[in-house]
Amino acid sequence: MTIAGKSPVVLGVSLALFVAIVSAEWVAPANVVIAYGFVLPILLIAAARSRRLMYLTVVLCILATYIGLLRPTKPGRFVSALINRSMVAGVLIGVAYLAMTREERKAREEAARAELLQANAQLAEIKDALNRAERLAAVGQLVASVAHEVGTPLHSIAWHVQALGEDPAITPEMRKRVEIVDAQINRVVRIIEELLSSTRQRKPQLVPLPVDRLVSPVVALMAPSFAAKGVALQAEPWQGDPLLWGDVEQLQQVLVNLMANALAATSPGGRVIVAVGQRPLTIEEQEARRRTGEPSASAMATVTVSDTGCGMPEEHVSRAFEPFFTTKAIGDGSGLGLFLSRQIIQAHHGALSIESQVGKGTTVVIALPACISEHGATMGSVTAEGARRVG
Numbered sequence: 061m062t063i064a065g066k067s068p069v070v071l072g073v074s075l076a077l078f079v080a081i082v083s084a085e086w087v088a089p090a091n092v093v094i095a096y097g098f099v100l101p102i103l104l105i106a107a108a109r110s111r112r113l114m115y116l117t118v119v120l121c122i123l124a125t126y127i128g129l130l131r132p133t134k135p136g137r138f139v140s141a142l143i144n145r146s147m148v149a150g151v152l153i154g155v156a157y158l159a160m161t162r163e164e165r166k167a168r169e170e171a172a173r174a175e176l177l178q179a180n181a182q183l184a185e186i187k188d189a190l191n192r193a194e195r196l197a198a199v200g201q202l203v204a205s206v207a208h209e210v211g212t213p214l215h216s217i218a219w220h221v222q223a224l225g226e227d228p229a230i231t232p233e234m235r236k237r238v239e240i241v242d243a244q245i246n247r248v249v250r251i252i253e254e255l256l257s258s259t260r261q262r263k264p265q266l267v268p269l270p271v272d273r274l275v276s277p278v279v280a281l282m283a284p285s286f287a288a289k290g291v292a293l294q295a296e297p298w299q300g301d302p303l304l305w306g307d308v309e310q311l312q313q314v315l316v317n318l319m320a321n322a323l324a325a326t327s328p329g330g331r332v333i334v335a336v337g338q339r340p341l342t343i344e345e346q347e348a349r350r351r352t353g354e355p356s357a358s359a360m361a362t363v364t365v366s367d368t369g370c371g372m373p374e375e376h377v378s379r380a381f382e383p384f385f386t387t388k389a390i391g392d393g394s395g396l397g398l399f400l401s402r403q404i405i406q407a408h409h410g411a412l413s414i415e416s417q418v419g420k421g422t423t424v425v426i427a428l429p430a431c432i433s434e435h436g437a438t439m440g441s442v443t444a445e446g447a448r449r450v451g
Contacts, residue, residue, distance in 0.1 A: 106159035264307035290328035325369030357429035
């Protein structure tokens with residue numbers, strides 16, 4: 061039963077105890093020990109975790125504690141009774157404070173556990189989506205390879221069938237058979253085209269996207285995995301409100317993949333840093349945007365994932381974006397993560413680059429066109445250290 065479900069029961073029992081203690085106090089006002097019984101309803105009310113209700117309970121219990129002073133007492137006993145009941149009131153206040161503090165701490169811990177479980181569930185969903193995308197890309201690569209290998213002889217067969225159907229010497233019976241063959245060839249072509257279209261990555265929906273909305277959720281989702289391995293995860297703060305053009309779902313898929321790779325490559329005690337920055341467009345990028353008809357951008361927003369892991373040799377860096385290339389053990393990776401990530405970034409008219417040194421770590425930089433904000437600026441400034449890293 062939840063705390064909310066217990067509240068009516070707690071209130072009922074607390075009220076019954078309160079009435080019973082007040083009645084006992086009225087019958088035997090000289091017995092101050094009975095007043096200590098108000099501790100019980102206070103402890104029960106604390107379980108309801110309501111400060112307002114606790115304040116009301118404490119006030120009522122203290123007032124009830126001093127009720128005994130209204131009854132006649134022996135001469136000279138009033139001051140003694142007042143002191144004793146003031147001590148009871150102090151005890152009640154102390155118990156209420158300690159009990160409420162304990163319950164509020166438990167509530168915070170329960171909320172933190174619930175958030176952690178929710179974050180783990182979301183991370184599992186993102187990883188499942190990433191695995192599905194990798195498997196789909198593998199099928200797409202296979203279909204594309206088969207289509208390429210089959211396409212050339214298929215076109216040659218189709219041309220010969222067409223030429224055979226146009227031969228004036230062909231009999232009606234042979235023409236009918238040629239038409240059947242031609243129809244089946246066209247059917248094979250349609251099947252291949254449908255398979256290719258079903259395995260393509262969907263076109264990103266580009267909208268102005270705050271970098272915080274992209275980075276912060278992924279950092280929060282990945283934090284438990286880093287903590288479990290003993291790898292420090294540091295998200296460098298940024299200033300202003302950086303915006304970029306992007307599809308949040310696809311870009312978070314890329315960032316999850318990059319951070320998962322960094323975690324896998326980093327030993328316990330190492331560190332992974334996620335930094336946001338900006339840089340000007342290169343001449344090649346400006347020319348590419350002009351050729352494709354894309355609007356000009358004054359800067360490129362960058363998200364950098366740096367680790368202190370094992371690093372990669374130069375020959376592995378040069379092949380990192382090849383499909384099915386992986387240095388992981390069999391069953392630990394498909395070799396499509398970086399390949400898919402680069403395809404997504406390229407669909408965003410951006411760039412994905414890797415720098416790595418054996419024994420020193422790896423740095424992966426996502427560069428995407430910055431979006432002009434409502435205030436007319438592009439990216440907010442970043443820390444000097446972050447600027448040096450991504451520059």
